[in-house]
Structures are given as structure tokens and as C-alpha cells.
Amino acid sequence: MAIAQPKFIYQIFPIQVNEVRQQIQVVGTTFAFTGQDAYNHLQKAEKVALLVTTLGIAIEKKIRQYEVMDLTKALILDTCGTAYIEEVCNRAECQIEADSAATGLFLNRRFSPGYGDCPLSCQKDFLTVMQAQQRLGLTLTESNLMIPRKSVTAFSGLFQVKEDARPRRKRLECLDCSLNACTYRRGGKTC
Amino acid sequence: MLVTEYLATHPLLFDGAMGTMLQKNGLPIGGQPEYFNLSHPDIVQKIHEEYVQAGCDVISTNTFQANGTKIPSADLPEIIAKGVALAKAAHPKFVAYDMGPIGQLLAPVGTLSFEAAYDYFKEQACLAEAAGADLILIETMSDLFEMKAAILAVKEHTQLPVFATMTFQEDQRTFLGTDAVTATLTLQGLGVAALGVNCSLGPAALTPIVKEMLRYAKVPVIVQANAGLPEMRGETTYFPTEVKEYTAELQGLLAAGIRIIGGCCGTTPAYIANLRNLLDESQTVTAVPREKTTAITSGATTVHLNQQLSVIGERLNPTGKKRLKEAIVTEDMTYIFKEALQQVNAGADILDVNVGLPEIDEAAMMKTVVTGIQEITTVPLQIDSSSIPAIEAGCRYYNGKPLLNSVNGKEESMAAIFPIAKKYGAVVLGLCLDEAGIPETAAGRVAIAEKIIQRAAEYGIEKADIMIDPLVLTASAQQEQVQVTLDTLRLLKDQLGVCTVAGVSNVSFGLPERETLTSHFLAAAVGAGLDAPILNPLSPIIANTITSLKVINGQDKEAKHYIANSRPVVLTEKTTTNKADEGIHGTLKEYIVQGRKAEAVDKIRELLATLSPLSVVNQEFIPALDGIGHQFEKGEIFLPQLIQSAESVKAAQEVLKSHLDGVEKTDTSQGRILLATVEGDIHDIGKNIVKMMLENYGFDVLDLGKDVPVEKVVATLATEEIRLCGLSALMTTTVQNMKRTIAAVKAANLDVTFFVGGAVLNEEYRAFVDADYYAKDALESVEIAQAFFAEE
Numbered sequence: 001m002a003i004a005q006p007k008f009i010y011q012i013f014p015i016q017v018n019e020v021r022q023q024i025q026v027v028g029t030t031f032a033f034t035g036q037d038a039y040n041h042l043q044k045a046e047k048v049a050l051l052v053t054t055l056g057i058a059i060e061k062k063i064r065q066y067e068v069m070d071l072t073k074a075l076i077l078d079t080c081g082t083a084y085i086e087e088v089c090n091r092a093e094c095q096i097e098a099d100s101a102a103t104g105l106f107l108n109r110r111f112s113p114g115y116g117d118c119p120l121s122c123q124k125d126f127l128t129v130m131q132a133q134q135r136l137g138l139t140l141t142e143s144n145l146m147i148p149r150k151s152v153t154a155f156s157g158l159f160q161v162k163e164d165a166r167p168r169r170k171r172l173e174c175l176d177c178s179l180n181a182c183t184y185r186r187g188g189k190t191c
Numbered sequence: 192m193l194v195t196e197y198l199a200t201h202p203l204l205f206d207g208a209m210g211t212m213l214q215k216n217g218l219p220i221g222g223q224p225e226y227f228n229l230s231h232p233d234i235v236q237k238i239h240e241e242y243v244q245a246g247c248d249v250i251s252t253n254t255f256q257a258n259g260t261k262i263p264s265a266d267l268p269e270i271i272a273k274g275v276a277l278a279k280a281a282h283p284k285f286v287a288y289d290m291g292p293i294g295q296l297l298a299p300v301g302t303l304s305f306e307a308a309y310d311y312f313k314e315q316a317c318l319a320e321a322a323g324a325d326l327i328l329i330e331t332m333s334d335l336f337e338m339k340a341a342i343l344a345v346k347e348h349t350q351l352p353v354f355a356t357m358t359f360q361e362d363q364r365t366f367l368g369t370d371a372v373t374a375t376l377t378l379q380g381l382g383v384a385a386l387g388v389n390c391s392l393g394p395a396a397l398t399p400i401v402k403e404m405l406r407y408a409k410v411p412v413i414v415q416a417n418a419g420l421p422e423m424r425g426e427t428t429y430f431p432t433e434v435k436e437y438t439a440e441l442q443g444l445l446a447a448g449i450r451i452i453g454g455c456c457g458t459t460p461a462y463i464a465n466l467r468n469l470l471d472e473s474q475t476v477t478a479v480p481r482e483k484t485t486a487i488t489s490g491a492t493t494v495h496l497n498q499q500l501s502v503i504g505e506r507l508n509p510t511g512k513k514r515l516k517e518a519i520v521t522e523d524m525t526y527i528f529k530e531a532l533q534q535v536n537a538g539a540d541i542l543d544v545n546v547g548l549p550e551i552d553e554a555a556m557m558k559t560v561v562t563g564i565q566e567i568t569t570v571p572l573q574i575d576s577s578s579i580p581a582i583e584a585g586c587r588y589y590n591g592k593p594l595l596n597s598v599n600g601k602e603e604s605m606a607a608i609f610p611i612a613k614k615y616g617a618v619v620l621g622l623c624l625d626e627a628g629i630p631e632t633a634a635g636r637v638a639i640a641e642k643i644i645q646r647a648a649e650y651g652i653e654k655a656d657i658m659i660d661p662l663v664l665t666a667s668a669q670q671e672q673v674q675v676t677l678d679t680l681r682l683l684k685d686q687l688g689v690c691t692v693a694g695v696s697n698v699s700f701g702l703p704e705r706e707t708l709t710s711h712f713l714a715a716a717v718g719a720g721l722d723a724p725i726l727n728p729l730s731p732i733i734a735n736t737i738t739s740l741k742v743i744n745g746q747d748k749e750a751k752h753y754i755a756n757s758r759p760v761v762l763t764e765k766t767t768t769n770k771a772d773e774g775i776h777g778t779l780k781e782y783i784v785q786g787r788k789a790e791a792v793d794k795i796r797e798l799l800a801t802l803s804p805l806s807v808v809n810q811e812f813i814p815a816l817d818g819i820g821h822q823f824e825k826g827e828i829f830l831p832q833l834i835q836s837a838e839s840v841k842a843a844q845e846v847l848k849s850h851l852d853g854v855e856k857t858d859t860s861q862g863r864i865l866l867a868t869v870e871g872d873i874h875d876i877g878k879n880i881v882k883m884m885l886e887n888y889g890f891d892v893l894d895l896g897k898d899v900p901v902e903k904v905v906a907t908l909a910t911e912e913i914r915l916c917g918l919s920a921l922m923t924t925t926v927q928n929m930k931r932t933i934a935a936v937k938a939a940n941l942d943v944t945f946f947v948g949g950a951v952l953n954e955e956y957r958a959f960v961d962a963d964y965y966a967k968d969a970l971e972s973v974e975i976a977q978a979f980f981a982e983e
Contacts, residue, residue, distance in 0.1 A: 005362075009423075010423075011423055028219060028220055029219055029220040029221045029222075030219050030220070030221040030222045031220075031221050056366070057300065057366060057367055057368065058368065060300060061566070061567060061568075061569075063876075064566055064567045065532060065567050065568070067875075067876060067879055068525055068528040068529050068532055068567060069529065069532055069533075070838065071834050071837075071838055071876075071879060071880065071883060072786075072831050072834045072835045072838060074876055074879075075830065075831060075834060075876055075880070076831060078876055114923075120922070120923070120924055125221055128221045129220050129221035133292065133294060133333075134331065134358070134390060134391070134456075135421075136366070137333050137360075137365075137366025137367070139294060139295050139296040139301060140294070140295065141295060141296075141301060141302040141303075141871060141873070142295070142302065142303075142871055143302075143871035143872065143922065143924045143925050143927075143928070144924050145302075145871070145872070145873065145922060145924070145925070147296045147300065147301045147302075147873070149873070149874070
């Protein structure tokens, strides 16, 4: 088995904005986004693209082997896995963009459960709607951690008007990351 | 009529998809289909009836994930009873209770315990039997280990036959890496009534997987494919395989020998009606000859012991090994795992696992070691113990078809071991000895082997699942018996045609240059018919013999491996002298700073000839570590360099440790610290780095690993009387468990100081979880520990 077996699935759904409850309902499903950040992110959107990506389980075994035999390699492979899965997301996003462009819609920046006030607890419904276990072998622990660990869930809004598609797609910034103690953190205070 | 009786003379037709049919009838995406049994029974029953009208023999209940993690336990009895009742109301020949995966991954890769998974399955199976289901269909499984928990739960609590299907990807493996042959051997070993594939791919893509299963399956094979791999078209899911194509593919598979068919996602009553016609037109059941093999598996590999020379690594056995013994007693899993991986890297095909020590709970330790090793390697294991509970624990928590070591010709041994071997589908290793001891003649030993094979058959264990050990005696004590072993091997092959195994190292016990004698005996034994020698693959001399033998028997095609791995072996000179000639000119300090592990190890050996261990620590380790620590803090070096230096220290410390074993034991510990990655969290690289740094600085670390239950932290702190504890958590969600852990320790009135770390941790979270210190990196952990024990 190859160490990394990158796979992704995405699906585009219409949305309904519930102003009273400040929720975004994903039409045709049991899933709704809660929290102010997701609401702001999708409020003006026509549709939402749900994306799930994973590198698969084999890399877990390799990292654990290295943890036993050579911790430096474990750390580096683990980090490579993180960088790799982000790149898989970038590629998937390009495909979603192409799909959207075909229907005249514009994409904003992708956002993930766990960012801001978008709760990790929404992972359960997110993954169920996407049938992520059957289609990607992705599972969730009681504490809402995804296994395989090198997996990402994300969503982007699809907008009629280009100017509404904000925040624009761009690289994530250090400040968006929760690794406060990172040596390489730029553009803000480190804790 | 029982479904198994019917199946003996008929093919069997299952129904098609339920989920996609429910979605067409108003179930929102992401909605729980099982609740439809209560809220929309008419719709569920109508779908069942449509399938019965289409001609299926078996209806699967609408209960795919009716398990305790998805549905509150209070609702389960009603949902399951109703599910079975709705299926019965459609009047099929048989009702299969449908049981899918729980949705969480089992430990140690995931966090769900085997026992918890078992209980979720048991709960369903009991309710299903009470409601009147005829069989249990365990389906869409990716994890062989979870499948095993489900099969055991059903078989240990109900009388129902089990049909088991797994779901495969385009690489012909499940998501967890199980291949078709491994699945087949393991599942039939566990006693399922039928096995096969379902979901994910269409029938054409599944064909090669199914054909592999048919080669070894002794029970009927099932195919319930999707109507092709689902594709997204705009906002709808589309299944590309049409009825006609689906039917044609299944026709081919029926001809190849499958006995049970049906549909999965995307199939409809129209598909089932066509399959009915197909079965009615071709009444005959194709009987396929099964290949017999003596094989064991892990969760992802099968080793066919009758088709190759297989090396069983012997090193995971504490007999005569002080350091391993200490590691087992202190549960130093890293050391144990390293022993395992080194043997795998040196070419072991199978690892023997023996943790037999009188002072420990052997069965519990066997479970820990077997599951732990299976997390890091795919090599199958040999469960080795003289304790029946330890053997049973090893087989139960083993992911795959195990090799059981051992049974012998004594009535008592056979009566205890064979039921376990049968239940878990193990290949069992039989020793040629009985109540009268070890026969001195080859004929005598073969007679015992025959007895073992005959008695096993009475338990339903076939000869292919037996390996015979002729027993190797030491040349120094009973020289004439060495030839008897070789003669026995020949007779076992000629007269019984059975697979053979033997621990070859024993031959040289008590003699000088053991590896030379052992390797020559090994060659003679393989020549006489030995299939699986148990030996030390880390010995270069023995490894070279194995490499050569694989050229001779044609296993190493074109001698590729031999050529790639050829290495000269110096028989008389110690390798260290050779390296000294090349020169180790640097200081230990330099090697540590540069992270040169191998040189650091050689250098410390040299230093220990003249210096005391304590002065090596004080003059070399500590200044080197302080130096790199300083560089790290100033940002001159980064984490990988820091770790490499720390690893060099660790490797050198191992040398120091074995050196100390030889002389008087002095307590050099700077203090004891407990480390754990909290419950629910499986990210532990950071914790492992902290552990290594603390050990570098002389602290004695008790590492409980990852996903450590709150109670275990409390209990260990109490019994070990440890006063400093480091906890790690990566995610904000698991920081909650850190808080719970600390609160539980305080509630138990233990005087423990806590330091915490992990990606999301900061000073605020430290206060939130009520810890004493926040350590932003491994070096700060060291400073905290130093300050703590200085105050003590």
C-alpha cells in the first residue's frame, strides 16, 4: 500500500438562510451550519460546496513505526502529511471552482469546522451527509477527531455576484492557525 | 427450514438497496434511515414487498446503523423489533438482520475499545434474534478487527448463522488495508456461514476480488455490489451500472462459483427481478475446487507457510533477556515495539510473541502487546504462551488468523488448546512430545504428530491448520538427537505431508560460536523439510543463511534480494574493532550535537572502558544537551535537529543501561514523571518528544501512551506514588478531558503537580484545566521537572 492515498469527495447543495436562528440550512439534508462565522461566510451565497479529503490510513502506521525507530522522521512525515492534505484541498477547490464557473457562480475562501465559532461537533452531520465513512473510510471519534488523522472537512460558498464572494480565496494566514506556539508564526503576537 | 440448510442445495438471492430507495421516498440526506421503521413503516414495508415481488429469497432489515452510538439505547429495542417485523410482513423466505459498522474506528488506531464495539454488536444481535431474524448479515465492513468483534458478539450470544461481507476499494483492499485472501481466511476461521463483498464498487470492478476469495473459500461466497461507483452529476448521485450490465457481470460470477447474490447502493427491484430470472434459468450451482493452504494472516497480509520458507522472529521472548524482561514488567512499550520492528526490518515474516513472566498478568499483557504490535506492523504474529488464558487473550485480540504456539500430544494440552484454535480459526503448532516425554526416535515423534492431527480433526480442525514441531535438542547435551530431528522432518513431509516449524537456535546451546552451528543446522533442517524456522533474524550470519536458502529453493527469483542485500560477515572479529579502525575521532559531545546516532553509540562504548557511567552523563550528555537546548531557544537550530540530538543521547543511554546491568545497580534517576496523552486524543508525537528529552536529562518517565482513560491516570499516580505528571492534548475538544483528568486526580486527594502541553494549549487553557504549569515545548518541560525536583 502506498503511504499516502489522497482522495476527496465534494458535493454542491443549495442553501437556505435562516435569519431568525442565524443558521444556514443545507437544503435536502438534515445538516445546518451554526455559529456566526459560518453564517457570515455563507449569508450571501446561493449554494455551498461541502468537501472531504483524506490521505487514508496507511500513513498512520508509517508514522507510528517512525515514532518507535526514528522520532525525527515521525515528526517530519507527520508534518509532510499535514502539508500534503492541504494541497489536496487546494486541488479539490480548483475542481469545485471549475464546476461553479460552469454554472456562473463564484467561490469564496474555504472554511473548516473548528475555525472560529464553527463547532467541531458539526463534523458528525457533515460526514454523515457526505457518506464519508462509506466513500472514504473516514471515521469520527467520540471527541470529534477524524481518523485517518490526515483528513480535512471544509466548505465554500458559491455566489452569483463576484463581489459577494468574500473573503476571497487566498492562502491561509498564520493568524488563522491555532498553533499559537509555532516557531514560524508570522504577522501577529505569539502566546 | 434453516437458511444454512436451504443454502446447501440452492443459490440464494438477497434484496437490493434500502438507503437510496428511502431517499427516493423522502428521507433527507444525512437523516437516520432506521427511524423510518417507526415514523414511516408503510414506506419501509412497501420497499421490502417490492423486493419480494421481484423474487428475492432474503430481505435485509432496515437497521444498518441501529447501534448504540447512533441511536439512544432506549430506542433500539423498538427500532430493531419493528425492523424485523416489517421485513417479515413482506413474507420473504428468510429475514436477515442487517448490521453495519459502528462508525468509529477501533483502538489502537482509533479510540473505540474492542469490548465496547463487541457490546454494541451484542446488543443488536440479541434483539434481532428475539425479534425472529433468521440470520445476521454483517456488511460494509472495512475493518477486519471490527468485523471480528461483530462475529464473536453474534456467535457468543445467539444461535444465528453469520453472513459477513466487506467493502473493497479499487486497489483491491478495504480502507484499512485488508485484501481478499486475508479476509477470506480470517472470516471462515471465525466460523461464518458465508462471506463475501458488498457496496463501494460495481460488479465488474469487484470480479478480481471475488475470484481471489473463491480460491480459498470453504463457505459460500456472497456478492452484493453497488450499481457501479457513484458519480456526482450536478447535485444528484448517479449509479452508472445499468440492470443489463449488472446481470451479465453476476452471471459470470455465478459461473465462477459464487452462491449468494443481491444488490447494494443504487440497485432497485428491477435489478433483483433480473437476477431472479438469471438464477431460475441456470439452476445448477457451480462447485469450485478450493485450494488448501496452511496460512496465517494479519489484518493486511497473508503468509502461506506451505508455499515458501518463512522466518519466525524469536526475539520477543523474555527467557534469558534481562532488558526485555524489564521492559515487559515496566510496560515500556517503545522498547518492545522496537524489538518487533527491528526483526521485521531484518526480514522476519512472522513474529513470535511471548510475554510469559510470573510477576505480571500475562493475559492482559499479551492483549496489550499483540494489539500494539499490530498497530505498527502488518507482519502476522505467533501467539506463544504456556498459559491458557494468555493464549486465549492473544487469539481473541488478534486482528487476523493467528498462529498458536503451542499444543502437544498430552491429552490435557489438546483438550485445552484445540477448542481455542477452532474458535478463533488459528493455525496451531503441535510439539512432538506427550505424557511420556520426547520420543528418542523419529518414528516415535511422527506417531505423536499423527495423534495430534487426528485429535484436531475431532474438533473440526483440518490438517492444513496444523504445523508440527519435531523439537530441536541441544547438540552439547544430546548430540545423537540432532539427527533424529532431521529424520523426523523428512518423515513428517513424506508420511503426513504436514507443514513444519522448529526453533533452530536451541541446537547450539552451550557451545561456542553459536550462530555458526545454528546456521548450518538451519540449512540442514530446511533441506530435510523445515518450512518455518524460529530464529533470530538480527544475527547477520543466520540472516545470510536464510538469504542463501531462498536462492537455493527458488523463492528469491533471479537472486534479486540476495544480490541487493549481500554483505560480508566477519566471523571472528568483533564489528566494533572494524569501526574503530575507520576511526571515531570526534567527541561524544560532538556526535550528540550533530545528531549522529551510530557514532554516538560506538563512542560511548569506548568511553565506558575508562569512565564511570555517571561521569559520562555529567561530562558529555548534560553539556551537549544544554548546548543544543540553548541553540534551540535562540532559534539557531530547529525541532528536527533537537530531536536528532535527543535520539543520539537516547541511543547512547541504551548502551549505558545495558552496561549498568552488568555492574552494580546505582540509582541515577533524577525523579519519576508520569506522561499521558489524554483520553480521546490520539496525537502523541509531541508527548513522545517530551518523553525523550526528559529521559535524556535522567528523569525516569512512565509513559501511559495515548487516549489514556481518566481512571488509568488516577490509578497509576496513586499506585506508583508519582508526584509530577505531564498531560498533552492537541485539540480544543480533548482539552476538556485534560480538565477532567486533573479534576479526578484532585478529587482522589493525590498531591500531584501537573504540567500541560500540546498544539492548542496556552496559559489561558492551563488555567482552565487547573494545571500548575504550561510547557510550550519539550525544553520547558525539562526546566519544569528540574525545578520541581530541586524543590523536593
